[in-house]
Amino acid sequence: MQTLSENRCFGGTQGVYSHASSATNCDMTFGLFLPEEAQDGPVPILWYLSGLTCTHENAMTKAGAQQWAAEQGIALCFPDTSPRGEDVADDEAYDLGKGAGFYVNATQDPWARHFRMWDYVAEDLPALLAENFALDMDRQAITGHSMGGHGALTLAMSLPGRFRSVSAFSPICNPTGSDWGRKQLNAYLGSDETTWARHDASLLMAETGFDGPVLVDTGTSDQFLDLLKPETLAAAAAKRRQQIQFRMQPGYDHSYFFVSSFMEDHVAFHAEALYA
Numbered sequence: 539m540q541t542l543s544e545n546r547c548f549g550g551t552q553g554v555y556s557h558a559s560s561a562t563n564c565d566m567t568f569g570l571f572l573p574e575e576a577q578d579g580p581v582p583i584l585w586y587l588s589g590l591t592c593t594h595e596n597a598m599t600k601a602g603a604q605q606w607a608a609e610q611g612i613a614l615c616f617p618d619t620s621p622r623g624e625d626v627a628d629d630e631a632y633d634l635g636k637g638a639g640f641y642v643n644a645t646q647d648p649w650a651r652h653f654r655m656w657d658y659v660a661e662d663l664p665a666l667l668a669e670n671f672a673l674d675m676d677r678q679a680i681t682g683h684s685m686g687g688h689g690a691l692t693l694a695m696s697l698p699g700r701f702r703s704v705s706a707f708s709p710i711c712n713p714t715g716s717d718w719g720r721k722q723l724n725a726y727l728g729s730d731e732t733t734w735a736r737h738d739a740s741l742l743m744a745e746t747g748f749d750g751p752v753l754v755d756t757g758t759s760d761q762f763l764d765l766l767k768p769e770t771l772a773a774a775a776a777k778r779r780q781q782i783q784f785r786m787q788p789g790y791d792h793s794y795f796f797v798s799s800f801m802e803d804h805v806a807f808h809a810e811a812l813y814a
Contacts, residue, residue, distance in 0.1 A: 539670060541565065548608035552632065561654045561662035562621040569598040569616035573608045573789030582677035582812040583667070584805065585732040586795065587659065587693075588638055590718075591637045594618045597683065600794040606805035607723035613673055617659055619685070633718065638671040640713075641689030642737050644726035644727065655725060660693060660700075678724040679808040683797055684766075685718070687754075691739035691771075696747050703811035705753035705804045707797045708760055711771035712740040717763040721781060739765070743774035752782040753807045755800050757790030783807075 544552040550573040559566040575581050584607065586597050597603065598616045607614050617794045620626075620639035627648035629635035637656035668675045675800070678699045682690035687709025713719020723734040735741045752775070756768045775782045775808035790796040 539666065547571060547604050550576065550604070550608055551657055552604060554594065556761075557666055559621075559658055559662050561657040562742055563653050564621045564623045564626055564652055566621065566658065566663075567594050567618055567785065568718060569594045569614075570671065571598075571604050571607060571614040572669070573611050573613060575611040576672040577611060578660075580674035581613050582676070582679070583673050584767045584808050584812075585615050585617070585659070585678065585680040585681030585690070587652065587680070587686030587689040588619050589619065589682070589686045590619070590633050592619050593637070596794070597797070600798065601683075602798040602801050603805060606802045610805060610813075612805065612809060612810040613671070615663070615667065617663055620655060621651050623652075623679060626652045628678050634722055638685070638722065640685060640719075640722045640726065640737070641692065641767075643721070644735075646726060649726050654691075656693075659689065660697060671723075677812045679703045679705075679812055681705040681707070681804055681808070682709070684762075684792065686739075688713060688719075688739060692737050693695045695742040695746055696736060697740070698749060701750070702814070703808050705807055707800065708756045708762070708766055708792055709739060709754060709768075709771070709805070710766055712738060712767040713740045714741065715770070716765050716767055718762070740770040740774045742758055742779060743780060747775075747778050747780045748783070751795060751811055752780060753785075754782065755785050755787055755802060755804075757787050757792065757796050759789050760792045760796075761780070762792050774799075
């Protein structure tokens, strides 16, 4: 692991690090905020998964999460959204290839060699963090925005016992029924749609749900509402009687102005679960 930068931030440290990933077969970069309490011992961790076109840096600099995490004594991890490098496959479209890993393990060429973002976020990066930083890996929570909200919800519901809470900002809720999903799942996983279901938050909610609290915020003025399909997740959660706060926020769009406006709520929501 290589330290790219470390900066004092709200009494703690905002670092950026790179490492060779066995999951993606390339070098990966991530951001990690450690609150001041990490100097005295392991602290709980909140994962933030970013959306399409983003790197580790977008949420790290725009979401305004560090202030609230510092108040709660919680670490923040900002992984990248895809593998990177000259030999990594890409596409001219913004919503496929680099910056658009969709948090799945690709099985189709030319993506299969590097695009294993599920394993990276679920196994590879957590193992690295546990080995190198003062983190309590028994106290984890996860959140994300858009494509990252999709990733947060699907990981949380597929890894029972891993996360104490899950939240999402304007998540892609039904990728098997949306152009933000069908295109990517077909490219990464192939045409057999039975392999797509485990990466659809609405289908997972109907089938298994989440054993813990869930918070979802979406703006009523989000320009991508027809692609996000929040109503599918709300309906599945209601039918299952899932413990959930599902909020449509009046006038907010899809931007980081929206994310930063409700970040304090989300960090406080996770802190309650992490310190229960």
